[in-house]
């Protein structure tokens with residue numbers, strides 16, 4: 001169905017009743033329920049346990065976590081309040097290591113806190129900065145969506161991996177935001193979503209939110225990617241990112257790299273959609289830790305063990321896609337095309353002009 005009406009937009013993280021409310025993503029797709037975080041420690045646990053996940057969503061949740069820490073502090077001096085905030089900052093920072101948006105969100109709010117002259121100013125400054133970030137995130141995603149929608153044609157089938165949607169952001173999504181924007185522009189887009197073993201963000205979350213918005217989605221096993229591409233059924237791949245280095249290396253959910261390799265082999269354009277807050281202009285490839293998760297996520301499906309007792313598993317949560325495999329990076333400032341060699345000044349400076357933003361629409365096969 002073309003342009004069918006979308007239900008109310010899923011809002012993943014929000015500030016309400018002096019608390020942080022977030023969709024409990026561990027309960028999806030069976031139940032859509034919100035958890036209420038009253039203390040920053042609740043946010044720490046929510047990020048660690050993947051109640052909230054996805055790079056932009058954890059950055060915003062952590063920012064709200066600092067607002068909770070400020071609210072609950074009974075410090076009487078500026079120094080004591082800043083030391084309470086530093087403790088919360090360190091705990092929130094240590095929740096997950098790979099997505100740079102977490103550190104970006106925390107640093108932005110701490111930067112704001114440092115400008116406060118007194119307790120009241122610090123506390124209210126933190127909260128308003130975190131709220132601003134949540135609001136900006138939606139705007140950013142919509143701009144990214146408009147920039148990326150030009151790459152899609154009516155009738156295209158797009159493959160995506162993991163969940164880079166409303167559930168990974170405040171709302172609307174990055175990769176899935178591009179698909180939403182194309183749909184809003186009147187194009188019929190079909191989506192092929194991978195399951196994304198072992199945490200199943202594709203089957204549990206991506207199919208849930210696309211179905212919620214009446215977007216045609218088909219779930220495939222991770223192992224079917226090559227087969228489907230070889231049949232010429234995929235027009236392009238769009239994924240999100242947890243961190244993008246100045247060299248153009250993209251850290252994203254485990255499995256992304258092999259999809260990019262298969263896309264290159266089959267001459268399918270491979271796009272990454274991510275906001276500027278996902279760019280890390282300082283780190284080099286070897287500096288970025290790849291989160292290692294529990295063996296049980298691989299050894300079991302739900303509670304049921306699927307490997308013999310005594311067998312070990314290796315469970316890296318992210319991998320790195322090299323720039324040579326990336327056709328374009330869709331941002332709120334436009335679409336960046338290779339060769340990538342980003343400098344912070346050229347991308348986020350005040351009078352920035354993004355290097356090159358228009359793909360040749362007459363030539364969608366850009367490889």
Ligand code: MRU
Pocket residue numbers: 053054055056099161162163164165168169173174175201239240241242252253254317
């Ligand atoms: O482990 P997760 O679910 O937090 O991993 C999420 C991803 O890898 C997403 O693709 C990425 O954060 C981009 S979200 C817009």
